[in-house]
Amino acid sequence: MAAPEIVVGTVIILGVVVVGVVIKEALDAYELRGSSTEEVEPAPQTKPAPQEPSANRKTKPEPSGQDWFPPVPTEPLERERRPECRPVPVRHLGGNDPHNECADKIPNNSFPGWDVLVNGKNFDGMVLTTRTLWDVKTDDFEKQPPRSQRFFVRMKLPGLRLEAKLARECRYDFIIGVRSAAHEAVLFDEDPTLKVVVMDWC
Structure with a gap:
């Protein structure tokens, strides 16, 4: 059995050693954390913009397709057609009054009293609603x-x-347009292939 003072001294020395080891481990861990933060810097993060309360915030409408692309018309625009295809009212040709009166009475004629110039040719009448041009024949064909x-x-x-x-x-x-079924x-x-109509108004 060792003397009591030796035992007490040994315990004190062992306690100091244990405490020293714990302190050293703590210092090593602290240095390790410090060095890692110095070597690897975190990427800067942008702060999110403060949001307004939902009651005050206005919802932005999603853009529709028409905001980016104009609507495509189903019918070609007048300006996109060839200029010679635009109907132009012109004076009746020939001075044949019975013929002109018959042409003026074409049902739904858009230009009564006029011929219509289209694509370099004078037509006797035109119905815009059906996009139809007319040539009127008033000869006494059946005779x-x-x-x-x-x-x-x-x-x-x-012709x-x-x-x-x-x-x-x-x-x-x-x-x-013709005046008799024989002509038709x-x-x-x-x-x-030609479209022929007997004019019952002439």
């Missing part, structure tokens, strides 16, 4: 013998086909 009737139609066909083509180029319909029948026989 001619059949052979003369067919000759007359064949002579006129190139009628040209008018139909000019109207079609400008996206208009084309109708030939021969025209249809010679060219079934």
Whole structure:
């Protein structure tokens, strides 16, 4: 058995050593934390902007597609058409009063009293609501013998086909107005693609 003073001294020395070890570990841990904060700096963070109370904040409407792109029209705009396709009222040609009166009475004629210039050609009438151009024939067709009737139609066909083509180029319909069913029948026989109407108002 050792002397009591030696035992007490040993305990004191051991206590000092234990306390020293604890202090050293604490210092080492503190230095480790300090060095890590010096070596790696955190990325700067932006502070969120203070938000207004929901009662005072105005909701911003989401932009619709029309805010970014103009609406596409279903019908082509007048300014986008070829200038020669715009209908221009002009004086009646020829001075044939019965013919002009018949043309003026075309149902829903948009320009009574006038011819209509479209694509370089004077048409006898026009109905804008249906986009239709008219050529009126007021000859006494039914009074001619059949052979003369067919000759007359064949002579006129190139001009009628040209008018139909000019109207079609400008996206208009084309109708030939005649005074008799005989005239309509021969025209249809010679060219079934042409639209022919018997004018019961003439």
